[in-house]
Amino acid sequence: MRILELIGEGLGLKEGYFEELSKRQALVVNHYPPCPDPSLDMGVPAHCDPNLITFLQQQVYGLQILKDGHWIGVPTLPHAFVVNIGYQLQILSNNKLVASEHRAITNSETGRTSIGTFVSPIGDCMVEPTKVLVNGGSPALYRAFKYQEFIDDYMAEKDPKRH
Ligand SMILES: O=C(O)CCC(=O)C(=O)O
Numbered sequence: 001m002r003i004l005e006l007i008g009e010g011l012g013l014k015e016g017y018f019e020e021l022s023k024r025q026a027l028v029v030n031h032y033p034p035c036p037d038p039s040l041d042m043g044v045p046a047h048c049d050p051n052l053i054t055f056l057q058q059q060v061y062g063l064q065i066l067k068d069g070h071w072i073g074v075p076t077l078p079h080a081f082v083v084n085i086g087y088q089l090q091i092l093s094n095n096k097l098v099a100s101e102h103r104a105i106t107n108s109e110t111g112r113t114s115i116g117t118f119v120s121p122i123g124d125c126m127v128e129p130t131k132v133l134v135n136g137g138s139p140a141l142y143r144a145f146k147y148q149e150f151i152d153d154y155m156a157e158k159d160p161k162r163h
């Protein structure tokens with residue numbers, strides 16, 4: 001996947017580094033019907049995606065990201081994808097890249113459909129901070145784990161950023 005190759009290049013990783021880590025792609029369609037009082041209901045509560053990277057398409061506004069303690073709306077752009085960094089990219093990069101905390105709000109006028117492509121490793125794949133970015137001055141911030149272990153914890157809501 002070209003975008004992962006470019007991210008890898010930016011991090012100083014060897015070509016093809018992400019190949020094993022991006023074997024799964026899940027297409028998820030979210031539909032949010034109009035909500036008479038959006039202040040009462042969040043489309044998707046605040047979270048970071050557990051996977052490697054997500055490509056999201058939205059035609060109706062609703063996605064917001066948390067930046068410096070403020071929720072910022074992501075404008076809709078025709079033919080554009082929003083790229084969300086997931087936890088695995090944060091871990092592999094030893095926090096050089098940080099998973100984006102985001103949420104989806106509803107609106108009272110129109111329904112909204114978003115389409116996400118979630119790229120992730122398979123369950124048995126081992127994940128750990130890449131050796132290239134770990135050294136004396138920058139020790140590994142995470143232990144090695146199987147991706148499935150991470151997902152099991154995430155689903156059990158041990159993610160501190162899931163409210
Ligand atoms: O619908 C959206 O804009 C966000 C959906 C989302 O964050 C997710 O499915 O992980």
Ligand SMILES: [Fe+2]
Nearest residue numbers: 047048049102
């Ligand atoms: Fe998400």
